[in-house]
Amino acid sequence: QGILEGVLTLLGEMSSQLIPDSTDEFTILPEYDFIVVGAGTAGCVIANRLTENPKWKVLLIEAGYIETPIMDFPILANYLQFTDANWRFNTMPSQRYCMGMENGQCNWPRGKVMGGSSVLNYMIYTRGNKKDYDNWAKLGNEGWTFDDVLPYFKKIENFTIDEYKDSEYHNTDGYLNIGYAPYHTKLSEALIEANKELGMKYVDYNGKSQIGVSYLQTSLKDGMRHSSNKAYIYPIKHRKNLHVIKMTMVKKILIDPKTKQTYGVEIIKNGRSSTVLSRKEVIVSAGAINSPQLLMLSGIGPKRHLQSLNIPVLKNSRVGFNLMDHIAVGGLTFTLEKPYSINADKMLEHNNLIDYLNYHKGPISIPGGCEALSFHDLTDPNNPDGHANIELLYVSGSIASDSLLRKNFGIREDLYQKIFKPIVDKHSFSIFPMLLLPKSKGRIMLSSADYRGKPLIFPNYFSDPEDLKTIVEATKLAINVTQQPAMMKIGTKLHTIPIPECEPLGFGTDEYLGCMAQHFTLTIYHLSGTCKMGPETDKRAVVDPRLRVHGIKGLRVIDASIMPEVISGHTNAPVYMIAEKGSDMIKQDWGYI
Numbered sequence: 001q002g003i004l005e006g007v008l009t010l011l012g013e014m015s016s017q018l019i020p021d022s023t024d025e026f027t028i029l030p031e032y033d034f035i036v037v038g039a040g041t042a043g044c045v046i047a048n049r050l051t052e053n054p055k056w057k058v059l060l061i062e063a064g065y066i067e068t069p070i071m072d073f074p075i076l077a078n079y080l081q082f083t084d085a086n087w088r089f090n091t092m093p094s095q096r097y098c099m100g101m102e103n104g105q106c107n108w109p110r111g112k113v114m115g116g117s118s119v120l121n122y123m124i125y126t127r128g129n130k131k132d133y134d135n136w137a138k139l140g141n142e143g144w145t146f147d148d149v150l151p152y153f154k155k156i157e158n159f160t161i162d163e164y165k166d167s168e169y170h171n172t173d174g175y176l177n178i179g180y181a182p183y184h185t186k187l188s189e190a191l192i193e194a195n196k197e198l199g200m201k202y203v204d205y206n207g208k209s210q211i212g213v214s215y216l217q218t219s220l221k222d223g224m225r226h227s228s229n230k231a232y233i234y235p236i237k238h239r240k241n242l243h244v245i246k247m248t249m250v251k252k253i254l255i256d257p258k259t260k261q262t263y264g265v266e267i268i269k270n271g272r273s274s275t276v277l278s279r280k281e282v283i284v285s286a287g288a289i290n291s292p293q294l295l296m297l298s299g300i301g302p303k304r305h306l307q308s309l310n311i312p313v314l315k316n317s318r319v320g321f322n323l324m325d326h327i328a329v330g331g332l333t334f335t336l337e338k339p340y341s342i343n344a345d346k347m348l349e350h351n352n353l354i355d356y357l358n359y360h361k362g363p364i365s366i367p368g369g370c371e372a373l374s375f376h377d378l379t380d381p382n383n384p385d386g387h388a389n390i391e392l393l394y395v396s397g398s399i400a401s402d403s404l405l406r407k408n409f410g411i412r413e414d415l416y417q418k419i420f421k422p423i424v425d426k427h428s429f430s431i432f433p434m435l436l437l438p439k440s441k442g443r444i445m446l447s448s449a450d451y452r453g454k455p456l457i458f459p460n461y462f463s464d465p466e467d468l469k470t471i472v473e474a475t476k477l478a479i480n481v482t483q484q485p486a487m488m489k490i491g492t493k494l495h496t497i498p499i500p501e502c503e504p505l506g507f508g509t510d511e512y513l514g515c516m517a518q519h520f521t522l523t524i525y526h527l528s529g530t531c532k533m534g535p536e537t538d539k540r541a542v543v544d545p546r547l548r549v550h551g552i553k554g555l556r557v558i559d560a561s562i563m564p565e566v567i568s569g570h571t572n573a574p575v576y577m578i579a580e581k582g583s584d585m586i587k588q589d590w591g592y593i
């Protein structure tokens with residue numbers, strides 16, 4: 001633990017040193033053309049694209065502080081959750097999921113920093129499936145088929161994988177770098193091989209067909225994290241028409257109650273409240289928890305809920321409903337005879353540090369220990385053009401090989417001691433079997449009318465029993481991968497110390513694996529859907545297909561919360577796409593393009 005704790009102390013010190021100093025090098029103007037709330041994945045893209053018009057003045061407001069160089073080290077991704085760059089949300093206690101976590105609550109980290117969750121994330125870059133977007137369009141969202149959104153996916157990327165970069169699916173002059181991590185363990189080679197032995201193809205999952213196995217395509221540049229802040233704000237820092245203010249909370253969106261016209265925001269900076277006006281629009285990009293929270297605080301949301309908190313209702317709307325996430329079964333651990341996995345303690349030793357500091361290579365360049373994935377359609381396993389309902393994420397370390405991981409997830413101490421402690425000295429790794437097309441939906445509610453109150457989060461995982469069945473099948477598939485010859489050759493064994501509460505069901509039975517999923521319910525951090533996009537006729541929609549808030553003028557939501565259905569992959573790439581497309585819509589609506 002020595003080195004890791006050193007890193008944590010360093011991270012803690014760095015963040016506390018940053019907090020008092022929030023100077024921004026300009027005076028905030030009383031009025032801007034556009035105000036963007038939240039400098040996360042989406043907000044940074046929008047601020048960049050809108051300031052391409054030199055005549056528009058744009059204010060980007062971020063609650064968090066600056067991104068620091070240590071956040072660029074890919075292997076440290078997990079540890080950033082222990083800093084003030086994390087909002088540290090928790091789900092409400094449950095007896096159906098997160099049962100193996102402290103108080104039956106799952107930790108839900110979110111980025112509170114320039115770059116938002118693109119600074120805390122694992123840099124895994126996946127677009128999802130063609131059918132995800134065709135389905136969005138079928139739900140009444142004109143302009144959102146895969147063919148419509150592909151140009152925006154291409155616009156984002158500077159794609160660096162030689163075999164694929166010339167394909168019609170990719171592009172090489174976008175702001176964000178996409179490529180493989182510069183280093184792979186021998187374990188990941190064996191996992192890829194095992195998938196091939198099972199009949200899986202090696203694919204460009206961001207290309208023609210998603211189904212198959214691959215090393216992760218990542219948002220790394222020269223072996224370092226490439227966040228939305230680095231990719232989209234750094235290169236345009238010289239633009240005089242962009243003002244960025246940090247460590248500033250937007251408390252409320254200002255809307256005329258009679259005309260329903262948005263005219264600005266109320267902010268709080270250094271403890272002082274003030275108002276900034278918008279000439280054209282306010283764009284809310286505060287993420288899938290804070291965007292619905294801010295809308296509700298401003299009077300847009302479910303009437304009865306707002307009235308119960310004495311918030312005047314400007315628009316009765318299903319804000320906060322339709323909450324979706326991807327979850328995986330945690331604790332699925334395998335031991336290895338060969339020293340091919342990652343051990344957190346050894347990770348930051350001399351040779352690895354020298355390799356990384358000199359060349360940005362070696363094990364430190366592995367994003368949070370994640371190395372490869374495979375996408376499967378269990379409903380149509382032999383169809384290469386299927387719609388993946390399962391992902392297996394291959395992680396070259398485990399809760400046993402990095403005891404801080406337990407703290408990331410909030411796993412109960414007694415379970416850690418019993419299940420994982422006995423194998424801390426062994427080589428071990430894990431596979432996360434992940435549910436990609438969840439049927440269960442949750443909800444976010446306000447805890448109070450005060451902007452400082454953390455929202456109440458009800459993920460409702462497994463409220464649809466189908467989800468539990470599917471994740472059990474995924475877990476069996478993951479175990480099957482590890483039983484292939486390539487994995488046997490390196491001495492892979494399933495770790496079988498059972499969860500005491502599930503033990504009576506018989507280790508490895510479907511019932512046991514279901515119980516395991518309910519105990520070690522891991523969020524994959526893909527919160528989405530809470531300001532659902534849909535046409536006027538869709539009573540559950542909060543924004544229209546041009547991302548304008550129904551019933552309110554001059555206000556859009558552009559971030560992960562607009563997804564009507566979560567896509568079958570990790571959500572960062574789709575949020576970039578939504579932001580690129582949303583920016584073009586704003587430009588079109590104001591006659592700039």
Ligand SMILES: Cc1cc2nc3c(=O)[nH]c(=O)nc-3n(C[C@H](O)[C@H](O)[C@H](O)COP(=O)(O)OP(=O)(O)OC[C@H]3O[C@@H](n4cnc5c(N)ncnc54)[C@H](O)[C@@H]3O)c2cc1C
Binds near residue numbers: 062111248285294570
């Ligand atoms: C730990 C973690 C790991 C992840 N790993 C991956 C991965 O490997 N691959 C992947 O594809 N996706 C991953 N994700 C998900 C992905 O990063 C998110 O889907 C994406 O970043 C969401 O973008 P966003 O713009 O919607 O919100 P965010 O990026 O979260 O941005 C919201 C911003 O708004 C700011 N804000 C909020 N409220 C206010 C307010 N009232 N006033 C001012 N500012 C405010 C926040 O501080 C934040 O900076 C991960 C997420 C997390 C947290």
